[in-house]
Amino acid sequence: MRIRVAVIGGGQNCEHDVSLASAAGISDALRSQGHEVVPLTIETDGTWRDAAGRRIELADAVRVLSTCAVAVPAVHGPRGEDGTLAALCELARVPYVGSGVRAGAIAMDKWTTKLVAQSVGIATAPGRLLTATTAGSYAWTRPVVVKPVAAGSSHGVSMVSVPDGLEPALASALALDDRVLVEEVVSGREIDVAVLGRPGGLRVVAPTLEIRVDGMFDFEAKYGGSSTFTVPAHLTEAETAALTEAAVAMYDALGCAGLARVDFFLTAEGPVLNEVNTMPGFTEQSQVPRMFAAAGTSYGDLLDLMVRDVIEG
Structure with a gap:
């Protein structure tokens, strides 16, 4: 079934360029799956642009959204991942991929996320x-x-x-x-866990990913190529079980939907939560697609699944 999908990229924050890369990758992958993609871009000044690059007003963007069966808000960070675009889609009554307003807002707030983690028994720094x-x-x-x-x-x-x-x-x-x-500072291995919520309450957890870097996993390490990803991470069964349990617990406590990446430090005492990303980086080379690829689900198939789950769920 060919689906008309709006993919929103860019955004009014410091992650604008990263979001553009995610949106471009998502658009290409969905087209390869046979879907009709309708790109929408938010510039750093808040200007919206259509597929032809023409400046349009917010009301026009909403009208474009309303012609689509589903939207993929691929905007990381504030005024995007924090529930802002989820709210826009809700008001426009357009189904969308990913977490809703509440989960996006809470997960984007690292301090509030720590409080949620502590309330469900998950350690934080x-x-x-x-x-x-x-x-x-x-x-x-x-x-x-x-x-x-x-x-x-x-x-x-x-x-x-x-x-x-x-x-x-x-x-x-x-x-x-x-x-x-x-x-x-927490001394431990940096392990990412990707959780995909599917219709009926099913939680699919991809193989874990370990980040290895000389120093801190900062912006340069993330995008400059100096970090190494190992998928699956070399863990014991007990370590994998503890990380999986904690990741799913955080996903559910926050009320996430679709995909979320839950990042931990694995210490001698067990997992320590770092943060939760409800719209993580999503090029084919990003952590989450790599994790699902290790389980046999390609980038395009993963996105196709996410879009169809929204429509069928």
């Missing part, structure tokens, strides 16, 4: 929430990671190993968000 007003009162005592509460692709994230590094790290994070999370 000890941390503090700071604002521009309170940041000056924070005293460095040990190595910490400083990050914006609601940003992605590791933008504004810094490892602070010496006292003099704290002030510029806080400034970098506060440039992207008015709230900042300061967390103690």
Whole structure:
């Protein structure tokens, strides 16, 4: 069955270019599956553009959306992944791939996600929430990671190993968000778990992925080619079971739908949650497609499945 699919890329945030890459990959893969793709792009200034690159008003974008059977909001970060585009699709009454408004908003907020994790018994790194007003009162005592509460692709994230590094790290994070999370450094293996929710409450968990990098998995490591992905990660059965259980628990506690990537540090004491991505990077070379490919589900087949699940679910 040929399906008319709107794919929304870009966005008004620091992940604009990453989102464009995801949207382009998704569009090509869906076309290869025989679907009709209708691209929509949001520029960094909030301007919408149609498939021909023409500037259109929001009302026109909604009209285009309403001609499609399903939408794929491939916008990472604020004003996209945080539930904003899910809300637009809800109001336009257009079915869409991925999590709804509530799950997107909560998962995008790293501090709130920590509180949810703790409430269901999943460990998180000890941390503090700071604002521009309170940041000056924070005293460095040990190595910490400083990050914006609601940003992605590791933008504004810094490892602070010496006292003099704290002030510029806080400034970098506060440039992207008015709230900042300061967390103690967790020593452990970086393991990603991808969870796909399917109709009927089924949860499909892909083979785990381990990230290996010299230093911190920051923006340069993510997109500069200096990191190594191992799929499946070399884990014991007990480690895999613990990570899977924690990932599904977070997926359900947040109320996620479609695909989500749940990132952990695997320590000697067990999994420690890092973050949850309800719209993770989605080119063919991104973590989640690699994880499902390791289970025999190709990039195109995965996207086809996600689109059909929305229509049939």
